[in-house]
Amino acid sequence: ELKVEQNPLFLSMQEGKNYTIYCNYSTTSDRLYWYRQDPGKSLESLFVLLSNGAVKQEGRLMASLDTKARLSTLHITAAVHDLSATYFCAVGRKTSYDKVIFGPGTSLSVIP
Amino acid sequence: DAGVTQSPTHLIKTRGQQVTLRCSPKSGHDTVSWYQQALGQGPQFIFQYYEEEERQRGNFPDRFSGHQFPNYSSELNVNALLLGDSALYLCASSFGTVDEKLFFGSGTQLSVL
Numbered sequence: 001e002l003k004v005e006q007n008p009l010f011l012s013m014q015e016g017k018n019y020t021i022y023c024n025y026s027t028t029s030d031r032l033y034w035y036r037q038d039p040g041k042s043l044e045s046l047f048v049l050l051s052n053g054a055v056k057q058e059g060r061l062m063a064s065l066d067t068k069a070r071l072s073t074l075h076i077t078a079a080v081h082d083l084s085a086t087y088f089c090a091v092g093r094k095t096s097y098d099k100v101i102f103g104p105g106t107s108l109s110v111i112p
Numbered sequence: 113d114a115g116v117t118q119s120p121t122h123l124i125k126t127r128g129q130q131v132t133l134r135c136s137p138k139s140g141h142d143t144v145s146w147y148q149q150a151l152g153q154g155p156q157f158i159f160q161y162y163e164e165e166e167r168q169r170g171n172f173p174d175r176f177s178g179h180q181f182p183n184y185s186s187e188l189n190v191n192a193l194l195l196g197d198s199a200l201y202l203c204a205s206s207f208g209t210v211d212e213k214l215f216f217g218s219g220t221q222l223s224v225l
Contacts (some may be wrong), residue, residue, distance in 0.1 A: 001155050002153075014205060033213060035216075041218070042202060042216045042217060042218045043155070043202065044216075044217040045213045045214070045215070045216075046193070048213045088154055088155070099145070099157045099160060099168045099170065100145070100157065100159075100204075100214060101157060102147075102154040102155045102156075103154055104154045105153070105154045
């Protein structure tokens with residue numbers, strides 16, 4: 001059974017600092033997703049990583065994928081308060097009729 | 113272009129009742145997945161519909177059932193509601209193997225009293 005773990009589950013960091021969120025998954029997968037969720041809101045897609053060594057960056061966020069280690073990272077550079085949210089990684093396969101499984105989420109608070 | 117739309121946005125029911133939630137996928141999408149998100153947790157996969165058939169199912173009891181219509185819209189039905197069914201129910205749509213990501217609706221917040 002596919003399982004997805006995230007570390008840490010809770011993260012409080014100061015503005016301007018850097019940090020990394022880790023996502024481990026248990027079986028082979030074709031796609032690794034990162035989503036953001038603000039309180040009371042739905043999920044916003046951040047990144048989709050499709051191959052080993054894939055790296056994508058958007059603003060202060062950068063995601064990478066190591067399929068051999070079954071590990072993805074979400075790196076936050078020079079955090080700002082607007083990045084406060086819950087971040088989920090999720091794992092799926094290229095065929096859309098396979099389920100996408102989510103991790104437990106990392107609740108990020110950026111403190112001024 | 114309308115994204116994924118869900119209705120209603122909020123719903124209050126009592127234990128033992130039945131509920132129906134609705135989802136219209138993003139234009140051009142043919143696959144709908146339903147997720148349950150309890151407070152403070154990640155979304156849990158309920159099931160997925162494609163070509164009006166349930167293709168995949170998560171670890172949810174038979175009280176949870178669904179349907180997909182010819183226009184690709186979908187319904188999630190939950191019978192004999194329990195307090196533990198209180199959650200945000202999210203619908204996500206995608207298209208075959210072309211789309212790289214799931215597009216989520218705003219969800220239906222279900223409260224069971």
